[in-house]
Amino acid sequence: MSRVQANLLRGALELLILKAIEAEPQHGYGILEWIERRIGTQVLVEEGTLYPALHRLEERGWIAASWGRSDNNRRAKFYTLTPQGRRRLAEGAHVWHDFTAAVTRALETGG
Numbered sequence: 001m002s003r004v005q006a007n008l009l010r011g012a013l014e015l016l017i018l019k020a021i022e023a024e025p026q027h028g029y030g031i032l033e034w035i036e037r038r039i040g041t042q043v044l045v046e047e048g049t050l051y052p053a054l055h056r057l058e059e060r061g062w063i064a065a066s067w068g069r070s071d072n073n074r075r076a077k078f079y080t081l082t083p084q085g086r087r088r089l090a091e092g093a094h095v096w097h098d099f100t101a102a103v104t105r106a107l108e109t110g111g
Contacts, residue, residue, distance in 0.1 A: 021081055
């Protein structure tokens, strides 16, 4: 991953995690799979990046964690959005859309 990709990912990873668990609780590997399905393999999120981000989001009160069983019957920590997390996702998505639209306009204009 290039330095530019890594910096962009850091800025978007929290929103991607919140979006991944918006509809239903997910364990870490499920979140990684969700992100890969949406983004593709252009940007790969590694476990060493994901789990610290999950801990940060939990500390901020945006997600909650509880133990459960995965599809293959393994014990796993599942993450769900809290009401604060839902608000953060909505606010962050709005800011992200505005920001990316502005950058796209700037890159598409001549000179």
